[in-house]
Amino acid sequence: MILNESQILERLLDPDPERRIIITPLIRPEEQFGPTSVDLRLGTDFQVLTRSNITHLDVVKSPEQLSQDMHKCITSVKVNPTQPFVLHPGEFALASTLEYIRVPLDLAARLEGRSTWGRLGLQIHATAGFVDPGFSGALTFELSNVSTVPIQLYPGVRISQICFFQSVETRLPYDKKRFTKYSGKMSTAASAFFRDPEYARIREAQEALTYQY
Template sequence: MILRADQIEQLLSKPKDRRDPIAITPQPVFDDEKRGAASIDIRLGCWFQVFRQTRVSHFDVYDPSDEAPSEAQLTKHHYVPFGKDYILHPRAFVLAVTLEWIRLPSDVAGYVIGRSSWGRHGLIIATATGVHPGFTGCLTLELTNVGEVPITIKPGTTICQLFLHSVDAGDPNLVDRSRFIGKRKPTIGSIKLDDVAKKLSLPML
């Protein structure tokens, strides 16, 4: 069941009533216009991560060797203070981060989608980013300008929507333990072959 904004407000206002509380800092704005909505607005943070101009011919995301370029070699972080602009040019791609620090309990999950007002200007935000029970940290957003003109974005602006829904409560110890837990800056992470993919990659006999 998707939680309405007023239900989320109630959960946030009474953290001591739950053994495993939800937390969103800074708290969303809950006014009369938004209390009946099925989502809450999430704001753009100050950190951005862009890919460097590099001589690497391609990204081999499966290369486990020590010679593979590190994230620091491939990307760089930019801090944009509140009140300053970040210009996203046409066909540019950048990772950003939410202003909010989010903690979900073991019985709540969520997903992020862009705001249509931004999408109509050519800004694509995330790709249905899933937020698993037990997640703690700032969310990484994937921003792309698919329009024909540059777009100005400012930290602190409402940039996307977070939908939250209840899930059957399970063991609090069996929650999301991904490598993205606890992040305050955007990160590209890594892609690893699971056991099935490794077997499928073996030479045919």
């Protein structure tokens, strides 16, 4: 069941901190609330990929080496409130919500774009719009411009909306889940795919094969 505006409001006001949704700062709630969603704003920090320092990401390198490689191919950009971040056609960048979000254990959420921006060709996530129960921190945007004209993005503009779904209370909240990589992040976080345990197993298997032959 998707929560309507009154149910979201009740959860924002819930005296029980375990059941409370947190969205802060709420700058203009009367502009941000829709029938089943709350608009979220663009934050101040972005990460863009630069290809000139690296040929590829070799996923079987050690996590420490891959972390260094990621550092080489990611440029962090911070903009102030009156300065735009320009997303050119075909470009991809990571960003995050201005707001700090906390989702209680009996709710899940989805991050979606707003049609106002969709009509200009802005996509706010490529594939990962789902927010687990127990998540806290800033949500990540996977921004891409699929139009043919550059888009100027200012911090604080409402480019997305979040909606909440009732769930049976989980015993596996996001921040307690094993192998959680992004819990509690306050800023835009680059992919930490190489910390997925599969890669450790692949590395071990490759080493075993090298030894065998």
